[in-house]
Amino acid sequence: MALPVDQLAAVPESADRTDALTILGDQDRTRLAELVPVRHDRMAATAFTFFRGAAAVMASDLAATPNSGIVTTLCGDAHLSNFGLFRSPERTMVFDLNDFDETHPGPFEWDVKRLAASMTIASQANGFDEKSVRTAARHAAKNYRKTMVASAEKTALECWYARVDADAVVAEIGDRFDTASSAATQKNLEKARHRDSVQALEKLCDFDLTGAHIKSDPPLLVPAAEIMPDMGADQLAAAFTAGFERYRETLPSHVAALFSQYSFIEAARKVVGVGSVGTRCWIALFGGSHVGDPLFLQMKEASASVLAQYVPGYEYENQAVRVIDGQRLLQASSDILLGWVQQLAFEGQQNTDFYVRQLRDGKGSVVVEALAPEGMKYYGRLCGEVLAQAHARTGARAEIAAYLADAGKSFDNAIADFAVEYSRINEGDHSRLVAAIADGSISADALEKSS
Template sequence: MPSNHHPRFEELLEAGRARRKHCPRSALSVCGLAAERDPVAIVQQSSEGRVPALVPLRYARMAASPFAFFRGLAMVQAADLASQPHSGILVQACGDAHLMNYGFFASPERNLLFDICDFDETHQAPWEWDVKRLATSLVLAARTLGLSDATGRGIVEAATGTYRRRMNEYARMSQMDVWYSKVSFDQLCASAHNDHLREQLDRLGQRARNRTHQRLLPKITADTGARLQLRDTPPTLFHLHKPSSLLPEDDQWLADGLADPALQPMMDDYLSTLKEDRALLVRRFNRVDIAFKVVGVGSVGTRCLVILLQDDYDQPLFLQLKEARPSVLERFTQPCVHGHQGKRVVFGQRLMQAASDVFLGWTTGPAGRHFYVRQLRDMKASADLENFDAETLRAYGQACAWTLARAHAKSGGQAAVIAGYMGNSGKFSDALSRYALLYADQVESDFEVFSRAIADGVLPVDASVDIGPFGSKRPSIKASVEDAG
C-alpha cells in the first residue's frame, strides 16, 4: 500500500506542520549572528593544530573570493545558524553542503553517481542548516560569476523548490525504497533542459570515467629505477621524511618513511574497520610509498596522507588517510557519539550517500589523531563553476538540492515530517532565498574583515600558487577534482 494512502503518512505530515508553531517557515529567513562574533579570531582558532607551514596556503585559497572564504570556513555559519530559529527536525547532516561538495563518483558496481562527496563536518543537526549552506553558496557563486542578485534569488528558489518537491516524493516512498534510491549520471542527463548543460554533464562524466588509479599513476609518481615513488610537488604533495617536508620537527611522525613503526598499527587498525572481504583485498596490495597531500580549502593544513600500493601485477591502488577533527556542528548540537572522529565521518558518509567507497574506514595515528581512509580517486569529478552561465548554475543547484533531499530522507528517516513542515506553497523557498541573500551579504562583510587582516599582516598568506575565484589552484577543474580526493 502506498504510504500516502496510509494513516501514518498523514500523522507524519501533520507532525511536520505542527513544527511551524515552534518555528514558522518565515522565521527561516532570519539572518541572526552569533554573539561575540570575530571572523579573524574564528579563522585563527580554526587554524590551531594544523601544520603551521601550510596555514598561509589555506589563507591564500580563502582569499580568492567571498565564495572561497565561505567554502573554507564552515565554522562561522555553523555558529550563526545555531543562534537562529530552526525546525527542530534532526537528520544526519552533511555540515558543509556548499555546491562544491557535490560531484560524480563510481559506485561499487562501477556505475556513475551524483552525490555529496565531502563529510568532514557530518553530524546530527536540523536538516535546514544544510539547505541554508547550499542556498548561500549558490548566491555567492552567482555573484562570483557576475550575475545579478535577482538571478541569484531565482537560482536559490529553483534549488529549494526542487528540494521540497523531491522530499515530497521521498515522503511517499517506503524506507527500503528511499534507502536504495540514487541520483545517477543517466538520470541527470535525462533531466537536463538545454544543450549547454548536457554538454557540461557529458564532459564531467567522461572526465570522471577517465579518473582512475591507472591514469593517476603516471601523473603523481616517478620511476626511481628501484621502485615507483610519489613525486614531490611542494607545498601540495611532499614526502614526510625528505628535506621537502613542511612538517615541523616535533611532528615528524613518519620521519623514517615506510620503516616507521607508526604506520603498520595505523593500517592494522584501519583494516579492522573494513568488512572482511575488503580487508582481504587490501592485504593483496603491497605498500610502495607514502606522502603528505594538501586537499581542498577548509582542509588545508590538516594532516592528509596518500599511500601508493601495488598488487603483484604492479597495478596501483591509492588510499588517502585524512585527519578527522571534531565537526563544526558538534559544539552547537550534541557531543560526538561515535568515540572516534574518523568513525563519525565514515558513519555519516555511509548513512547519507547512495553508495560509498568500498575502502572507506577509519584509524588512529600518533598523538591520538583520528583519521578516515578512502580511495584517493575513483571516477571522481566535480563541477567547473567558472565555465557556468546562469542557466547551468540554476540546473546544477537543482541537482545538488535533489541529492541533498535524498540524503536527508535516507539519513533521518523523516521525509514525511520534513515535507509536512515545508508544505506545498512557495513559502519555504521565499524564506530561504531571502536568508541566502542576507547571509551572502554577511559573508562578503566577513571577507572584507578577513582581507584587511591579511593586508595588515595579521594573517600570513602564501601567494605562490595561482588561485581561481572559487578557491582552487588553477586550472580550476583539475584542482577541484584532484583536491577533492
Template sequence: MPETLTRADREAAGRFARQHAPRSANATPGNVDRDPVKLLQENSAGRVEALVPLRYGRMSVSPFTFFRGSAILQAHDLAKTSHSGITFPICGDAHLMNFGGFATPERQLVFDLNDFDEVAPGPWEWDIKRLMASFAIAGEHMGIERGAIKDVVSTAVHEYRDRMHQYADCSALELWHEIVTFERMMEAAATAEGRQLISKTLEKAAGRTHESMLRKMAVLQEGRWRIQDAPPALFHPGGPNSLLGKDQKWSDTDEWKGKLATAFDAYLQTVSSDRRQLIGQFELHDIAFKVVGVGSVGTSCLVMLFVDSHGKPLFLQVKEARQSVIARFFDADGPAHQGERVVAGQRLLQAASDSFLGWTTGPAGRHFYFRQLRDMKVSAEVERMNSTIFRGYARICSWALARAHAKASGKAIEIASYLGSGDRMADALTDYAFAYAEQNHKDYDAFMRACRSGKLEARSDEDMAADFRI
C-alpha cells in the same frame, strides 16, 4: 520496539514544528555578532603550522573561496536560530562544491554529496541554508545578475521541497536503494545544453582512474613506484621538501612508518573481510603528504600508493578528522572517534559509499579516516556555467541533498509536512541566501584586512612553490 506512528501523526508533527520554528524565521542570518578572524584562528589551531598561510591564501582568492573555507562561521551564526527539531547526522558543509560524481563499487557513476569532514547530528535546515547561501555567493562571484540568482535559489528550494514530498511516499527500503545516477540526471535535464554537459562529464569521469593518475603522480624507479614531490601541495613527510616541522618527528622515517603500519592494521579492522582480502593483494610502494581542498588545508593528509602483481595501482587517502564545526555549536551525541564519525555519516548520507572507507587512530592520538583518492571522481566547473546551466546544477544538488536527508533521517514525511506545498520556505531561504551573501562579504573584508595588516599570513600555492625552486 518503538511505537509506529501513523502517517497522519507524522504529518501533524511536521506541521506542529512550524509553531516554534516558523518557516519565515528561516530568513534570518543568525548570530553574526562575532569576530570572524578570531573564529578562523581557533579553527586553524592544531593544523600544520607551515600550511596555515596556504589555507588563508586559498581562502583569500575570492568571497566564494573564503566561504568554502569558513564553515565554522556559518555554524556559529546558525547556532542561535530556531529550527524544526528534526535532527540527524547532516553533511555540515553542504555547499555547492561539495557535490559531485563518483563511481559506486558496481562501477556506476552517481551524483551525491562527497565531503563529510563536518558531518554530525544537527538540524537539517543548516545543510539547506549552507547550500542556498553558496548559490548566492557563487552566483555573485560569477557575475550573474541578482534576479537570475534569485531564480536559482528559489528553483533549488522548490526542487528540494518537491523531492522531499516524493520521498515521503517511499518505503524505508525504497529510500535506502534510491540513487541519483547520471542517466537519471540526463532524463531530468531541462535543456539540450544540460544533457550535453552531463554527457561530457560522463566521458571525463571514465578517464579519472587510479591507473590514469599513476604516471601523473609517480615515477618508476628500480621496479618501484615513487610519488613525485610537488610542494607545497605534495611532498614526502621526511624528505627535503617537507613542510611538517621537526617536532612532528616525520623526519624519523622508521618511527613514523612504524606508527603508520600500526594505524593501518587498525584501519583494516574497520572494513569488511572481503575488502581486507582485496587490500592484501596490493603492496605498499610509497607514501606522501597531500594538501587538499580549501577548508582542509593544514590538517594531516597522506596518500598511500599500492601496486598489485599486475602493476596496477590503488591510491588510498588518509585524512585527519577533527571535531566537526557542527558539533561545536550543536550539542548532540555521536561517535567519540572523529574518523568513525566521518565514515558513519558518509555511509548513512550517501546512496553508495567508497568500498575502502574506514578509520583509525594515528600518531599522537590523532584521528583519521581512509578512502580512495580518486575513483572516477568529477566536480562541477561552476565558473564556466551560464545562468541556465547554473540553475540546472542547483536543481541536481537539491535533489541529491533531499535524497540524503530522506535516507539519513527516516523523516521525509515530517520534513515534507514542515515545508508544505507553497512558496513560504522558498521565499525565506532566498532572503536568507542574499542576507548571508552580504554577511560573507563583510567577513571576507575583515579577513582581508587581517591579511594585509599582517595579523594573518596568507600565501598562494605559487608563492610557496617558489620557495622550492632552484
C-alpha cells in the same frame, strides 16, 4: 509548536555574531602551522572560496538564528561544490554528496541554507543579475522541498536506494543548454571516468629502476621520508604498514581480503581543498600483483564537526567513525574501501583519528564557474534533490516532509531570502580577511597547485 516558516529567513544580527576571523584563527591553531598561510590565500581568492572554507563561521551564524527543531543527520557542509561525480561499487557513475567531514546531527534546514547560500554566492561570482541570483537559491530549496514531501509516500527501502544517475544528468544538461557550461560539464565527466589509481600513479609519481615514487612538491605534496628524515626507510614503512593493518581490521571481511592483496610502497602528505588545508592528510601508494595494479588511498584527519558545539547531546569517541557513519547513511553509494584508523600523527606526535578512502575513484564535478543562469538554476534543483534524498534516508524523513508540506512555497522563499542576506554577510567577512592579509595581520602564501 512548529517554527513559523518565515522565521527561517532570519540572519544573525551583527551584535550576535562571533567574529569570523576569530573563529578562523581558533581553527588555525589546531592545524599544521606551515600550511595555514596556504589556507588563508585560498580562502581570500574570492567570496565563494571564503565561503567554502568558512563552514565554522556559518555554523556559528546558524546557531544564532531560529531553527525548526527537527533534527536529523546533516552533511554539515552541503555547499554546491561538495556535490559531485564518482563511481559506485557497481562501477556506474553517480552524482551525490561527496564530503562528510562536518557530518553531525542538527536542524534539517541548516544543510539547505548552506546549499542555498552557496548557490547565491557562486551566482554572484558568475556575474548574474539579482533576480537570477535569488532564483538559483530558490530552485534549490524548492526541489529539496518537493523531493522531501514526495519521500513521505515512499517506503524506507525506496528512499534508501534513490540516487541520481550521472550520465542522465550530463545528457539533460546537453539537451537543455547549448553553452560552454554543457561542454565543460561533459568534458569533466569524461575526465572523471578515468580518474583512478592508475591515473593517479601517472600524475603523482616519478619512476626509476626501483619503481614508482611519489613526487616531491612541497608544501603541497611532501613524501613521508622528507617530513621524518630521522626515520629510516624500513622504520617508516613499518609504521605505515602497522597503521594500515589496523585500518584493514575496520573493513568488512570480504573487502579486507581484497585489500590484503596490496602491499604498502610509500606515503606522502598532501594538501587538499580549501577548508581542509592545514589538517593532516596523507596519500599512500600500494602495489598489487603486477606493475599495472596500483592502489592509492587517502588518509584524512577527522576532528570534531563545526556543528558539534551548537548541537549538544552527541558525543563521539572517534571522529573518523562519525564521518564514516554519516557518509554511509547519507550517501547513495559509498566507497567499499572506506575505513578508519587511529594513528600517532608524525607532525606534533598527537594521536589523530583518520578516515581512509580511495584517493581517486571516478571523482569529478560540475564546472560551477562556467554555469550560466539557466545552468545554475538546473544545478540548484539537482543538488536540492540529492540533499533531500540524503535526508530521506534518516529517521526524520516523515517529520521533515510534514513540516515542508505545511510550509509549501513559503519555505522556498524564506530560504532564498536567507541566502541573499547571508551572501552580504559572507562578502563582508571575505573583505575583512583580504584587508587583514593586506595589512600583514594575517599571513597568506600563494602557491600554484602542481599535482
